[in-house]
Amino acid sequence: MTPRRKRFAIVAGIVGAVGVAAALVLNAFNSNLVFFYSPSQVAAKEAPAGRTFRLGGLVEQGSVKRDGVSVRFVVTDMARAIPVRYEGILPDLFKEGKGVVAQGQVGGDGVFVAREVLAKHDENYMPPEASAALKRAAAADSRGAQR
Amino acid sequence: MIPELGQIALLLALAAAVIQGTLPLIGAARERADWMALARPAAQAQAVLVALAFVCLTSGFVRNDFSILYVAEHSNTSLPLAYRIAGVWGGHEGSLLLWLVMLCGWMLALARFSRSIPAPVVARILAVMGLIGAGFLLFMLTTSNPFERIVPVPPNGNDLNPLLQDPGMVVHPPMLYMGYVGFSVAFSFAIAALLGGELSAQWARWMRPWTTAAWSFLTLGIMLGSLWAYYVLGWGGWWFWDPVENASFMPWLAGTALIHSLAVTEKRGAFKSWTVLLAIVAFSLSLLGTFIVRSGVLSSVHAFATDPKRGLFILAFLVIVIGGSLLLYAWRAPKVGLGARFEMVSRESMLLVNNVLFVVAMLSVLLGTLYPLLLDALGLGKISVGPPYFDTVFLPLMAPVLFLLGIGPLARWKQSELPALAKRLRWAAGVAFAAVLATALLAGRITLGAGFGVLMSAWIVASIATDLAYRLRPIGPAPVSLWTRIQTLPRPLLGMMLAHIGVAAFAFGVSMVRSYEVERDVRMQIGDTTEVAGYVFTLRGLRNVKGPNYDAVQAVVDVRLNGTPVALMHPEKRNYRVQGTALTDAAIDRNLARDLYVSLGEPVDGGAWIVRVYVKPFVDWIWGGCLLMALGGALAASDRRYRAKHPRDAAAPIDDLTATTTGTRPLEAGA
Numbered sequence: 001m002t003p004r005r006k007r008f009a010i011v012a013g014i015v016g017a018v019g020v021a022a023a024l025v026l027n028a029f030n031s032n033l034v035f036f037y038s039p040s041q042v043a044a045k046e047a048p049a050g051r052t053f054r055l056g057g058l059v060e061q062g063s064v065k066r067d068g069v070s071v072r073f074v075v076t077d078m079a080r081a082i083p084v085r086y087e088g089i090l091p092d093l094f095k096e097g098k099g100v101v102a103q104g105q106v107g108g109d110g111v112f113v114a115r116e117v118l119a120k121h122d123e124n125y126m127p128p129e130a131s132a133a134l135k136r137a138a139a140a141d142s143r144g145a146q147r
Numbered sequence: 148m149i150p151e152l153g154q155i156a157l158l159l160a161l162a163a164a165v166i167q168g169t170l171p172l173i174g175a176a177r178e179r180a181d182w183m184a185l186a187r188p189a190a191q192a193q194a195v196l197v198a199l200a201f202v203c204l205t206s207g208f209v210r211n212d213f214s215i216l217y218v219a220e221h222s223n224t225s226l227p228l229a230y231r232i233a234g235v236w237g238g239h240e241g242s243l244l245l246w247l248v249m250l251c252g253w254m255l256a257l258a259r260f261s262r263s264i265p266a267p268v269v270a271r272i273l274a275v276m277g278l279i280g281a282g283f284l285l286f287m288l289t290t291s292n293p294f295e296r297i298v299p300v301p302p303n304g305n306d307l308n309p310l311l312q313d314p315g316m317v318v319h320p321p322m323l324y325m326g327y328v329g330f331s332v333a334f335s336f337a338i339a340a341l342l343g344g345e346l347s348a349q350w351a352r353w354m355r356p357w358t359t360a361a362w363s364f365l366t367l368g369i370m371l372g373s374l375w376a377y378y379v380l381g382w383g384g385w386w387f388w389d390p391v392e393n394a395s396f397m398p399w400l401a402g403t404a405l406i407h408s409l410a411v412t413e414k415r416g417a418f419k420s421w422t423v424l425l426a427i428v429a430f431s432l433s434l435l436g437t438f439i440v441r442s443g444v445l446s447s448v449h450a451f452a453t454d455p456k457r458g459l460f461i462l463a464f465l466v467i468v469i470g471g472s473l474l475l476y477a478w479r480a481p482k483v484g485l486g487a488r489f490e491m492v493s494r495e496s497m498l499l500v501n502n503v504l505f506v507v508a509m510l511s512v513l514l515g516t517l518y519p520l521l522l523d524a525l526g527l528g529k530i531s532v533g534p535p536y537f538d539t540v541f542l543p544l545m546a547p548v549l550f551l552l553g554i555g556p557l558a559r560w561k562q563s564e565l566p567a568l569a570k571r572l573r574w575a576a577g578v579a580f581a582a583v584l585a586t587a588l589l590a591g592r593i594t595l596g597a598g599f600g601v602l603m604s605a606w607i608v609a610s611i612a613t614d615l616a617y618r619l620r621p622i623g624p625a626p627v628s629l630w631t632r633i634q635t636l637p638r639p640l641l642g643m644m645l646a647h648i649g650v651a652a653f654a655f656g657v658s659m660v661r662s663y664e665v666e667r668d669v670r671m672q673i674g675d676t677t678e679v680a681g682y683v684f685t686l687r688g689l690r691n692v693k694g695p696n697y698d699a700v701q702a703v704v705d706v707r708l709n710g711t712p713v714a715l716m717h718p719e720k721r722n723y724r725v726q727g728t729a730l731t732d733a734a735i736d737r738n739l740a741r742d743l744y745v746s747l748g749e750p751v752d753g754g755a756w757i758v759r760v761y762v763k764p765f766v767d768w769i770w771g772g773c774l775l776m777a778l779g780g781a782l783a784a785s786d787r788r789y790r791a792k793h794p795r796d797a798a799a800p801i802d803d804l805t806a807t808t809t810g811t812r813p814l815e816a817g818a
Binding site: 036087 | 507518749
């Protein structure tokens with residue numbers, strides 16, 4: 001091969017490899033975006049059925065019921081509340097009245113089946129999704145009151 | 148008084164840093180030796196002052212001086228002394244100070260071990276590092292002062308986050324920062340090369356040990372972080388693709404590409420401007436990592452809104468450093484040049500593929516980490532990018548890297564023949580397939596992931612063995628002893644082999660854990676047993692334990708295999724008194740073949756607990772592999788010949804490089 005052709009082949013090879021990689025990355029990226037919804041949005045059926053999403057809010061007081069390994073609790077944004085079912089061990093910072101984010105899907109019976117429950121590393125720290133849900137519900141509430 | 152002393156030391160350090168960052172630079176441009184000579188003493192002055200400030204802050208922690216706001220927020224009288232000292236870097240302000248201490252350490256080392264480098268080059272490098280130091284000092288003094296006082300003085304402190312009260316967390320940040328900051332040396336070399344308009348093979352030789360050492364520290368730092376997450380978070384996972392982890396992984400990926408491209412620049416004089424760009428990118432990502440982890444932007448982008456000064460400073464600093472160096476690159480890179488040519492099949496071309504793949508991998512992590520932050524900052528909604536994204540992207544990108552790792556080190560520079568390579572590696576390929584077969588027979592079943600992992604790790608190890616056997620073959624009618632032959636192998640080569648064996652061990656560990664681990668969450672009462680992967684776990688008892696600053700429930704779990712006792716494990720659920728935080732302290736029984744992992748979940752009715760029981764085969768190989776990589780890097784960087792003077796090389800054109808180096812002793816570092 002002439003040097004020129006060779007250089008062309010190398011450049012074409014790199015462009016091709018990067019192109020394939022980019023397609024791969026973007027495809028995986030698109031199908032793994034996890035969107036966040038508040039209990040009010042889920043109650044209003046805004047969350048997509050059959051797709052994993054994150055639900056955030058506060059764990060309702062007195063709602064945690066354990067039955068062996070499986071546990072049920074209710075996530076609320078003070079406007080609406082969604083029942084959640086989870087199998088396994090809850091994180092250390094999971095507490096009634098504290099912020100929580102659950103990742104999973106809504107089942108046929110309207111119960112949110114969580115695959116993962118997140119409560120982050122700091123006692124004072126509210127998961128951003130949870131505080132966003134509370135703020136949104138509070139804003140909707142005050143608009144309702146004005147009307 | 149002591150905090151004020153620390154404050155003054157920081158102010159004076161800023162003055163020293165400004166002098167260090169300006170005068171030597173001007174001196175180098177105007178060829179004024181006296182101005183250039185200022186670089187070393189200024190760096191030393193800055194180092195002494197920063198160290199003094201660090202000692203002042205540490206003494207605040209040791210003496211429980213809660214009149215310092217930072218100490219009050221991160222310490223408590225009941226905290227053991229070791230954790231009070233570690234508390235110095237338990238928060239934002241102290242971490243910045245630690246970062247500066249590390250920077251000064253690297254500066255001192257550079258000032259000391261740069262006698263063989265020409266004065267203008269040293270002046271420029273130290274000046275760039277001085278400017279970085281000045282930026283950090285300014286940031287601390289204006290927005291994140293660790294010595295700020297609090298009135299009235301609280302009677303006691305707020306305690307250190309219990310998650311950080313762990314030996315792993317004591318050493319993890321310093322190691323990580325050594326790596327981050329170490330890339331500033333490579334960065335300064337790159338900027339100095341752009342300013343001076345030249346980057347010879349000799350430059351690459353100066354840069355290599357520093358970059359490799361920084362990379363080793365970063366590897367070690369990431370390893371410690373992962374190990375810590377494994378036993379402290381109570382989940383038994385070792386990598387979560389959490390933004391905090393990604394922040395340290397991105398500079399590592401760029402740094403890995405950099406040490407490989409530096410090899411090409413040193414040996415063949417090729418990839419010159421690419422090496423410079425990678426050095427800039429690696430350090431920029433280190434800066435980004437430091438800031439996104441420590442500024443609070445990850446828990447909420449609105450952390451910036453509550454303290455806009457801090458956020459604006461960080462953004463401005465990043466824009467100046469990254470934007471400025473990229474502009475300089477665009478302007479000056481053509482002067483540095485591309486370097487020598489090479490054939491389609493050669494070690495250069497394989498390292499080029501390695502570089503492309505590592506950079507694409509780095510960009511994909513960058514996308515997954517920054518995109519959610521960006522959307523949130525723009526108010527376009529909250530999303531997160533799940534671990535499956537990173538998994539699906541990473542495996543296909545790293546698979547060819549692992550495969551090429553078995554070939555690249557055996558390929559010749561400039562031009563290599565595929566048939567010859569294939570012939571040399573046919574045994575290695577055979578060994579790799581045999582290993583997969585053996586695994587399948589031993590485990591009874593095999594998954595695609597496990598099969599691939601074993602194939603690649605055996606392939607890499609067998610290929611290194613092939614290479615080693617060739618290099619150690621007896622030559623001539625009266626060959627020297629094997630030991631003498633081993634001793635003549637250059638350290639960089641041995642370091643590379645060690646690090647690559649580490650990669651193989653890592654890949655093996657990951658594929659084994661992912662394919663064969665068994666996890667079970669069970670409800671257990673005293674006397675209950677559960678069986679996981681042949682191991683019988685029995686809950687023998689529960690007792691209350693009192694720690695220095697926590698109360699805990701401790702379980703006693705007895706483990707048997709076929710009736711023989713294997714281990715007695717003591718997992719704890721702790722409650723830290725000051726902050727009232729619960730913490731799961733997992734009990735782990737380690738050996739090379741498997742980890743037994745027991746952690747307490749939560750108490751349920753009837754005195755029972757939900758207990759998490761894992762059996763994780765070969766999980767320690769993951770960290771062992773990282774350790775080998777770091778050791779390999781250290782071995783390579785420690786070669787004396789990097790520091791020796793090569794006056795002829797500096798002037799020699801690239802094509803003569805091999806000829807001139809053989810005059811001394813060939814520095815036969817591989818990739």
